Structures are given as C-alpha cells and as structure tokens.
Amino acid sequence: MPELPEVEVTRRGIMPYITNQRIQRVVVRTAKLRWPVPTQLGTLLNDGLIKHVERRGKYLLLELENGWLLIHLGMTGTLRILSRGTASESQLLPTDRHDHIDWIFDKCMLRFRDPRRFGAVLWHPHNAGPVLLHPLLAKLGIEPLSADFNSALFHRLTRARSTPIKQILLAGQIVVGVGNIYASESLFRAGIHPATAAGRISVKRYEKLVTEIRATLAEAIEKGGSTLRDFVGSDGARGYFQLDYFVYGRSGEPCRNCGAPIRQIMQQQRSTYYCPRCQH
DNA sequence: AGCTGGTCCTGATGGC
DNA sequence: TGCCATCAGGACCAGC
Secondary structure (H helix, E strand, O other): OOOHHHHHHHHHHHHHHHOOOEOOEEEEOOOEOOOEOOOOHHHHHOOOEOOEEEEEOOEEEEEOOOEEEEEEOOOOOEEEEEEOOOOOHHHOOOOOOOEEEEEEOOOEEEEEEOOOOOOEEEEEEHHHOOHHHOHHHHOOOEOOOOOOOOHHHHHHHHOOOOOEHHHHHHHOOOEOOOOHHHHHHHHHHHOOOOOOEHHHOOHHHHHHHHHHHHHHHHHHHHHHHOOHHHHOOOOOOOOOOOOOOOOOOOOOOEOOOOOOEOEEEEEOOEEEEEOOOOOO
16 A cells, blocks of 8 residues: 555645535445445535544544544555536546545545555544544554654563564554555664564664654655645546665665665565665 | 555464 | 464455
C-alpha cells in the first residue's frame, strides 16, 4: 500500500480542496472492497460538510457533521481531486473500471480508485462513540511522528518476544505506518539485521531505530510534498513517489554504504532487503 | 507462475 | 483444564 508517507501526502493533498465543502452527491460504482461499502453511504453523506481531514496510522479519517468516514487505501488505493469545472453532473469525467467511489463537491470531486480492492471505506456515526475507539483503530500502535514514540516503549513491549524485528515493525501493534518498504529502509539505516529477535535489541539500538524510522518517514513525506500538484487536474493514475531506496528492491546491487551486495530474504511471505555487512 | 506498497481473521501453539 | 498472547497461514484482488 501506500505506507504512512503516501497516506499523509494524500491527506495534505485533498485537505485544502474538501475541507468546509459540502458533498453534493456520492457515487458508489463498486461496493465490494475489503468490507462492503455501506449501501446507505450516499444518503448518509448527502449534503454533508467535511469538517476535518485527519489520519491515524494508514487510515484517513474525514469528519462530517454527524460522523466519520474511514478510508484505507489498501495496497493500490488512491484518492485524487478532479476538477469538475463548470460541468453539470451529467458531464462527469470518464471513469476506469477501478474508479469505485466519487464524492462530488461544488467545484471538484474526490475519486477513490483501487484496482486490487484491498482498501476500505467505512462510516462511523458520532453516536457510535469516539472514532479512535473504532475496532480497526482502537488497537493500533503509536504514531511514529508523535513525541510519544520512543525507544523505551519499543524496548518494554518487546522484552519477551523472539519475533524478528522486521515482523514487529510490520505488525503495527507498537508503531503504525511502517510498511514493507520503509521497514527494510529503517532497519538498514539503523544497522539492525531484519531477522534479529525483537526482545534481544538494546534500548540504545532501539533509540537509533526510532530516530531512523522518523527520519525515513519524514523524508518520504517531504518528497511527496513536491507531488501535491498531481492531486489535481488529470484523471490519470499516478504512481506514488519513490525515494532513492538504500536497500528495498535492490537485491544483488551494491550497498550504498559499503558496496556489499544487498540481500533479499522472505519473512512472513514478504520480501526483506538488507546489507549483510552493515546490519547485525 | 510468482511476485507486488496491507492487514484482518482463523486456528494452532505455548506459557502460566 | 482454561485462559491468555503469540504466531503462521489464508484470504481478499488485479496487474505485470
């Protein structure tokens, strides 16, 4: 999926266009995502005002007057702002088969596209309680860019665990937002071998890991900032931005630090990349 | 054919 | 035995 940086860049990209805007109409072409899209979505949101655009982990949270729209982009989801110009609704932009949902505003529309349909669009009414207590959000780990993310937390929560640190990162129970790409990248930058048992990593090494996770994600968000213009205008699907990765996808290529060939291993059926010389 | 940026769910396992 | 937390695998899909 989009990992946290891509979700955050999406949030920043759509926010200025939809905040304080009223939804005129919702078009659901495909309700079959990871979970069924609420059939009454159109009715629920009709004439609804978008008050806030937030993020928790990789979930986007759009607050309306009567509840929250939860959006997850899955592996291949994108949200784009498309200009409607002065067109009437009968002149909506052409869709491709993976354009599942449109939220139509006065001057623009927000379009959700997701070829693999691992994404989700859910509704959480205010009268169901705080959105952060939603079952999908309640047990999420800490936000990596928050001040509360620290090495002591990492150390404490992993003492009894023999699980490889790479898998701990992906699980999202301690820290959210680190997906397969940035897990490899962060571990490389921290000099930690991805198969290391999480319970055997010292506080000091976790300090380095926390620093590098933050830096990796922050840099990716910054890079994405330059692509914000891509959220507007065309209907073409744009790939997500890519950093110059240190190890991800670079199997056999020389380590950018020491020149040793980067290795690829499988962990939990996911590829992990690392430098055998720089990471221990 | 086998891989791909996610993650929930189920059933199995292991510790107390 | 029972109750947990943890863990491995499967599931959902399309595209290359």
